Amino acid sequence: AMKNAFDVVARAGKDVTRIAVAAVSDDFMTFGEGGGEEEEGAPADLPFISGLTFEEAAVSGMIGGDEGGDPAAVASEAAALLAEELVDDGGAAPEGGGPSSGAADESGLSMSPHRMCRYAAVGGGGNAGGMSEIFGAHTDTSFITCVPVAAVSGLEVYDEDAERWYRPELAARRFWERERAENSQDFESFAETVTNGDGREVEMPWHCRYMVLMPGELLQLTTRNEIPAAVHRVVAVTDGEPRISAPVLLRARNHAKFDAARYLGTETDVAAVLLDECDGMRMEDIHDAMQPSSFRD
Numbered sequence: 001a002m003k004n005a006f007d008v009v010a011r012a013g014k015d016v017t018r019i020a021v022a023a024v025s026d027d028f029m030t031f032g033e034g035g036g037e038e039e040e041g042a043p044a045d046l047p048f049i050s051g052l053t054f055e056e057a058a059v060s061g062m063i064g065g066d067e068g069g070d071p072a073a074v075a076s077e078a079a080a081l082l083a084e085e086l087v088d089d090g091g092a093a094p095e096g097g098g099p100s101s102g103a104a105d106e107s108g109l110s111m112s113p114h115r116m117c118r119y120a121a122v123g124g125g126g127n128a129g130g131m132s133e134i135f136g137a138h139t140d141t142s143f144i145t146c147v148p149v150a151a152v153s154g155l156e157v158y159d160e161d162a163e164r165w166y167r168p169e170l171a172a173r174r175f176w177e178r179e180r181a182e183n184s185q186d187f188e189s190f191a192e193t194v195t196n197g198d199g200r201e202v203e204m205p206w207h208c209r210y211m212v213l214m215p216g217e218l219l220q221l222t223t224r225n226e227i228p229a230a231v232h233r234v235v236a237v238t239d240g241e242p243r244i245s246a247p248v249l250l251r252a253r254n255h256a257k258f259d260a261a262r263y264l265g266t267e268t269d270v271a272a273v274l275l276d277e278c279d280g281m282r283m284e285d286i287h288d289a290m291q292p293s294s295f296r297d
Helices: 002-027 071-086 168-182 217-222 260-264 272-278 283-289
Strands: 117-119 131-138 144-148 155-159 164-166 191-195 201-205 211-215 232-237 243-245 248-250
Touching: 002 071, 002 144, 002 211, 002 217, 002 248, 002 260, 071 260, 155 168, 155 211, 168 211, 217 272, 217 283, 232 243, 260 272
Parallel strands: none
Antiparallel strands: 117 243, 131 232, 144 211, 144 248, 155 164, 155 232, 191 201
């Protein structure tokens, strides 16, 4: 069950990575300028970027050489290669001659941990709102940090524009209640009956429907700082319940090499200096370089 859960979460995180990287590369026109015209009949509210869906992406070989290709489609294909070759989803590194071929960790271990965290309840103290910080504000060295919504809320993500902390798990609960109310269902319940893959009806906790996906430092790098790593923390309500969380940190394949041109196209922007510095480096070395100096001494 844990392996199945990891696989589902990893697929979602890889899709988000692919979409984000492709959208930024297309926006910066790093694979050339497009024609700027939409296909006839294409929905106006959807991104006109080939492959930017949650469907399985068709990944071909090396990027480049197809000068007549649609730049947006090439950007999408390059992002799909990045997601397959760099993001460690627990599977074997893809074959085909890319920089990650044969780069599997000899230990057979995935670099993307699936953590089981228990945050104890807090008795007394706290701020004026009765809250205590139990895991301080930080960012993760990951592409995406995937956090299944917990039964007890506590995750907070800092919103720089609003200059306040946002609580995605409370937002998920409000969405659940609103959806249930609109369908004339009991919105105060904490479970629902669903039909599983075997055709059996089972009762599932409400929060099993939702997952929080937070960008990490590796996604910030590969999106040219357009998508900054999420600053987040964990808080607890005074005299509340303990919180159980099972985050997955989607990190990079250790021995894979970062090929900036292959994955991100031509660097013509302010992020080019950093991308040039990382070009050709092993992902484990990039990971180490991103750690605080106190961790590296």
